[in-house]
Structures are given as structure tokens and as C-alpha cells.
Amino acid sequence: MSATTAIGPLTLRPLDPVADGALLHTWVTDPKAAYWMMQDARQEDVERAYLEIAADEHHHALLGLHDGAPAFLMEYYDPAHRELVGLYEPLPGDVGMHFLVAPTDRPVHGFTRAVITAVMAHLFTDPATERVVVEPDVSNTAVHTLNEAVGFVPHHEIQKPEKKALLSFCTRQQFAAATGATR
Template structure:
């Protein structure tokens, strides 16, 4: 069975900037830190303009448009850069559904936390890499006792993410007709996630 070492130290955020660490012995070290708009936007601009990131909704954006978008996103959302063995490898957005338009489409409960994930383009294939990122992110979210359920609303056409969500314990609720996309509304409770890890 895979063992994980998890360290959280939000108190040291100003010193280290790293807010979460998870080590997967067979793979490496994953870290999360808050986004730095000036330093990270050029890399994100590269990612969001690639074909695989079409569902992110920023294909064709200029670097200034990506910067402005994230400046606005940060008003209501916590955005983190994910680091794998020293290399920036994914992005995580965590938001309060009550403060997001998704809250108009379902009954928000206390302890709900929304998330969006974008993985960097692969330089080389690493077995189960995206799944490992998923466990890092869900471990991070659920290490906060206030977070009881994770909400996702991926594009209905994004079949790869639907499979990954199901593997992590997300349960499909309904299809939503959002202004910018047709989406799957899916929930994952803390219990659902830990049960999925044992499967």
C-alpha cells in the first residue's frame, strides 16, 4: 500500500510560501504555494493557450488578458501553483460556491468547497501522475476540517476528467446549462474520498 507523508504549515506561509507538502515515496514530492501573478502568468499563458486546455476557456488570450483574468479570479478564489519535484506542474483554484455563480444552480451547504484543476502539458508520461495530483489536492482541501464536500462542474465534453472524478469518489448529480458551458455537477464528501482511496 502506498504511504504518504503530509505536512501543512500555513503559519509559515509568509516565510516559505509553501502551504502544503505531500510525499509519495514511489513518485516524489508535491508542494502547493500561492500563485505569484508576476512570476507565474507567463507559464500559465503558455498552458491555457494549448489545445488540451480548451476547457479552461482561455484559448487565444494574450498574456495581459490571462493576467487580468487571474487578478479578477483572486478577488474571490484562492489560487495555488502545484510543484512536483521542484517543477511547477499544475494549478489549483479553490473557491466558496456561495460567492460563485455555481451557487445559483444548487443548494450550497456549509462546508462546501469548489475546485478547478489545470495540469501542465506533459514533457514525458509519468504513470498515474494526474491521479497523484488529484490525491494531493483533495488531501489539501480535506485537511481543513471546515471543508466537508468538494464541488466540481467540469465541461460535459471532458470525458477524461469525469473518469478521474469518479475514481476519486465524486458522485454525478446532474447536467447544468451554465452560461459558458454545459457542465456535470459532481460532489465528493470526505467519506466518499477516503472510501475511494481504499477501493
């Protein structure tokens, strides 16, 4: 995937759990990534977690680049097999998603919104994707606002083993209406 946005080009490439492990470790253990729940992880813990994802046919991780430099992480998964099993009734075409923007000392206005928009556009390039599902922590109001800006509609709270989450959905049509995306 490659998209030119107001903040510059964003691209995605497959994540290499070992080669990208040190970088990911700095991202997921940063205080700004508290909702990623890996604050105390060691580098080998992060590598192991992403090696497990790489080996999982129902869960995938991509590294996002901004102007060619690593800048965000995207995960997507089949909620009928991972993360949300037994917590809601998945529909055909549902895809679960997580994203994490790298911590920075020089934030760019609009960057996170451009990232989530590019992530969603990427997911909807697959014609089989009908709806994207997210389950952020109920207390993460910043991401709820961001999710709604790209078309997510909150459905209800669910209790996951690690958190109380707000289950939200975004159809292809809701994404297009919220962002003007034509795909």
C-alpha cells in the same frame, strides 16, 4: 501543503499572477487545456484573470509543484458566492475546485491522478470542508473518470453561461473510501 506520492513530492504555493503569468499563459492556451476555455487569451488576459482571483475573498489559486518545479494549477472557491451561484443549493462546508495539469511532452503514468488526489487531500485538511464540488464540461469524459476515481459522484447536468456541466460532489468519507486517505 506537501505530499509525497508514488510520482514524487507534490507541494502547493500561492500563485503570483504576475510572476507566474507567462508560465500560466503557456498552460491555459495549450490545446490540451481546451476545457479551461482560455485558448485565445493573451498573457495579460491570464495575468488579469488571476489578479482578479487573488483579490477575491471567495476564490483562490495555488501553483502545484512536482519535485520543486511548477506542474499544476489548483483553484478553489466558495460556490455560494462564485461559479455556481443559483445553479444548485450549496451546503455549509461546500468548496468548489478546478485543477489543471501542465502540458508535457513526457507524461508520467499516474501523474494526473496523483495531482487530483493531492488537491483533494489539501482541501480536506481544512476541517470546515465537508464536500468538494466540481462542474466539468459534460463532454470531458476523461476528467469524469478521474473524478470518480477519487470519490466524486455525479449529481446532474447544469447549464452554466459558458458550458453544459456535470455537477458532481465528493464528501470527505467518499474521498477516503476511494483513495484510502486517512485524513
